[in-house]
Amino acid sequence: MAVTPRIQPTGGSPVVPTRGALRPLGLGEANLVGGFWGTRQQVNSESTIDHHRAWLDKLGWTGHFVEAANHSRRGREFTDSEVYKIMEAMAWDAGRTGDQDRDADLVELIGMIGAAQAEDGYLNTAFGGPGQRPRYSDFTQGHELYCAGHLLQAAVAHARTSAESELLTIARRVADHVCDTFGPTGRSSICGHPEIEAGLVELARVTGEQRYLDQAVLFVDRRGYRTLPEQEFGWPYFQDDMPVREATVLRGHAVRALYLSAGVVDVAVETGDTALLEAVAAQYDRALARRTYLTGGMGSRHADEAFGEDFVLPADRVYSETCAGVASIMLAWRLLLATGEPRYADVIERTLYNVVATSIGDDGRSFFYANTLHQRERGEPVPVDRERLHFAAGVRAPWFEVSCCLGNMARLFASLSTYMATVDDGGVRIHQYANAVVRTQLDDGRRVGLRVQTDYPETGTVRVRVTETPGGPWALALRVPAWAPGARLDGEVVEPGVAVVRKDFAPGDEVLLELPVGPRWTFPDSRIDAVRGCVAVERGPVVLCAEAAGDEPDNLDDLTVDVTVPPVDTEDGVTVPGRFRKLAEGGWPYTEDEQDSESEGPAQVRLVPYHRWARRGPSTMRVWLPRG
């Protein structure tokens, strides 16, 4: 059986391919130490995971497993997956921190869900019980295999972070049931929401069980023949409109498209199917070029949570679901590991700073589901004990009827250090800049240690100190983001891409990367109609925005900026030169003559990081600024 990791990582990580350009590090090999991301990971550990557990219990979603046979369910069909996602987060967190209480909590949950598993391995609290719909009676929205996929991922996390895992046993029984039911001689069905594919491949990687990989291949190959029942949004909604190999762009429900693509990369890597890998990479590339927001956010439509057509990217009511951001990182990470192309790490960085960091409150207990780029009216605050039926406009909420995004962030934060660096046959590559300690072994078995020190993205100075090296040359590679022409490595200008220092390092050696993080204007492709005549400001990897909160005037509709003068860093943040027009109340808004408007005198408009918006109470906000 081919699916065995070439080097068993230390401490585990979410994706461990058998082959590929780069090898991911485990939680024991890369650690965040404070700073932008370390702080967030700590909040996740100390606050968010408990917040989840409390809500899952309060809403009865954990209870479903105990009372599987005789209760009336609360919540949507896929609440089981929310429990599994937080179990995954707990596994990474316990693996990272060694927290015994967390591990005990997780073991308790494992016992709970194990007791709900049927004799034949089936495990889902929404189907098949008394008074419930039969198993596998709703592939469109039933989410049964989706839930199973999340269970598999949680089990993989536990197996990679624990000496033994009863969850792995449960997951194997689930996977065996899935293979028995949907295997080559079973039902020729697919799940409306992809997720099982990636779960099966990862379980194959952990267990060495070829059958799980084969089943994932089957699910991928079956998709695209319109075998799912038609529904309101058509077959593209769940990517059943055309076979994966024939599609040229991501389409339909964004999270479904991205989860599917992540699973397809896993399948392609494990089966050595280069054509399949290239197909999904091309779809993602086209989506990045034509269907992605400046933040890295994906999916512009509310109605079907879907990608729009090429260049349909209005800033108003951007959907950019948090889950789609996490899923895009999942996909980009897999492609990065497979290909080594640094532009995928650029996407991860952009999405982390501008979708993920935006989506969660500083307390780790409030969340955006949708991430708009333009808020015209101030939202209403949501009480901390109140779940939202769907998304809240412009305010973070403590919980949602559909809470997928929350669990996704929790499991990402819990494993975040594993996305920072990789090992390859040349040495170590650093992808994301954060205060971190890396201790790993090179492909040839030599142990190396690094300490990364930076206050990036506040400044662009990144120091990498070699703390351990066995002698003999190896390569320290550093990503230079595409937005950073003019970057310097030890004083020499380096091109965007990957800058490499290969030498016989000694302990204490330092490499200095200087990235030009100063604010800059960013112009949109002229085909993005909705932001024509507008400009944005970015600072390093961070998208900025204008915001009016508290007693600041709500005049962002009236703002224009002057792009002939560059934006500047000041004591008070970034400022750009602008004016506020005096706009008439007005009647019919379409006129034969172009409307002239007087302006107030010139103003210095202060911008803040987009990920900081809506943290001072309800506010109005815009990322794209009309040009004067």
Added chain:
Amino acid sequence: MAVTPRIQPTGGSPVVPTRGALRPLGLGEANLVGGFWGTRQQVNSESTIDHHRAWLDKLGWTGHFVEAANHSRRGREFTDSEVYKIMEAMAWDAGRTGDQDRDADLVELIGMIGAAQAEDGYLNTAFGGPGQRPRYSDFTQGHELYCAGHLLQAAVAHARTSAESELLTIARRVADHVCDTFGPTGRSSICGHPEIEAGLVELARVTGEQRYLDQAVLFVDRRGYRTLPEQEFGWPYFQDDMPVREATVLRGHAVRALYLSAGVVDVAVETGDTALLEAVAAQYDRALARRTYLTGGMGSRHADEAFGEDFVLPADRVYSETCAGVASIMLAWRLLLATGEPRYADVIERTLYNVVATSIGDDGRSFFYANTLHQRERGEPVPVDRERLHFAAGVRAPWFEVSCCLGNMARLFASLSTYMATVDDGGVRIHQYANAVVRTQLDDGRRVGLRVQTDYPETGTVRVRVTETPGGPWALALRVPAWAPGARLDGEVVEPGVAVVRKDFAPGDEVLLELPVGPRWTFPDSRIDAVRGCVAVERGPVVLCAEAAGDEPDNLDDLTVDVTVPPVDTEDGVTVPGRFRKLAEGGWPYTEDEQDSESEGPAQVRLVPYHRWARRGPSTMRVWLPRG
């Protein structure tokens, strides 16, 4: 009892207020004779109504009434209303044409629905039967009172066009049941979808029954206190967020908002409640100034079929539901009758030419549900025997699972001539220009006749000949659209608004109105972000668009136009000077430098009326043209 029409109209019309600035004409007083609208009315009569009846039978929606007690329903909760709307259309059509077969069809349907009415007057095939949910158990989406409202409107149409009407008897029993159930001492509820309000007032107008008016007042007064259960889209969705008198703009589900407003005007007029009338007029004015598309279309959001915030009017995926267009005409017409302000007739004209005329195929058997202003990808044709589950992108479909828009157009077309002219204490006013014959009596009882001859909007020449006049002076008033500065009446320039010729007319006298219908650039308010840097072209009341169909290249994303040169009428339609940019395939679409793009040489870009788009097979299209 106050609600008796001051003059009984001849032939009936949809709205007959007791008081107001203008008196509507009945179907016997105003007739369309060919031309733009007469042709469409004829198609409605000869094709569309039969198309409806066939689909209603095929889908079993008429059958629900026969088998009310013992069948399994098909379709949504509100299919009864689709039957009622087509009955209303049949009543107007039979009243207009005197077609005995149509009348017989209608009488057959009346018998069918009458048999399904319960002893206590309740009539709805979706609730209260065996295996069905109880009556009035779902005010949010049950649509029971909404269906009743459409039944009342159908009965009013029949009562106004027939010597006797069994449908009126059925409707009175329904209305009595509603008053018994929801009256001052009954359940203090409202329907999630307004419609009953206007139906009750019209029934009061026909029957003189004060109780029906009082019940409408009650429903209006009860709304806005969040008594409906919360759902995904919040209380604004069904206008239960704040009392009607306190709201400042239309919001939430566009059709619900507009139906409610129409009923509120009816209530305000009949009760003499000036403050209430002014409140709803102000809400509509603000919606027109900030929440309306160039076409007059309303409602930009797909997810909740709702108005967006002020100036959120992206051209892509415009919802602009056909029903909202019809409902906006219903509201504007009521406000026109109440106030006499010609700008409401401007809105009706704009919406007729650019929403209603767009929404229906030339054969009267295919329809748009949503009316986008920008189509980026060609849609897939819909087979003529196939209903759509929801809206179809860029192609007209023969039927929809939710077919509200279709019935709304049928009833509007069947009564369309009644929107053309009115009588007031000065004489006759013509609001819409179409080949028509008007024969009516003035307020003082004198009979007058007019013949309107025009090929408007192709040209702007409108001749009004007096065919009958009793002697003595009276006023012939003609609307001059707001877009038509420079219009001439008998050679003299007249201002937009109302131009009046008051004199002692003789038979054969002619008045000549010349409207400058040549093409013109139209610029959007700078706060409509989504079309910043774009311009549209209008020609008279008609919005134009660029379209690529058949073997024309799909290059509308690359188009820019030059606004320094005016658009011109040519043999081949309207052309504007433009260029097609050569756009790179491109990677990440947000760049530090403004993207330069080469252009092809200058081109004359042909534009077509927006209402003609998608008639040559699937096409791409855009109304808003980027400026070069």
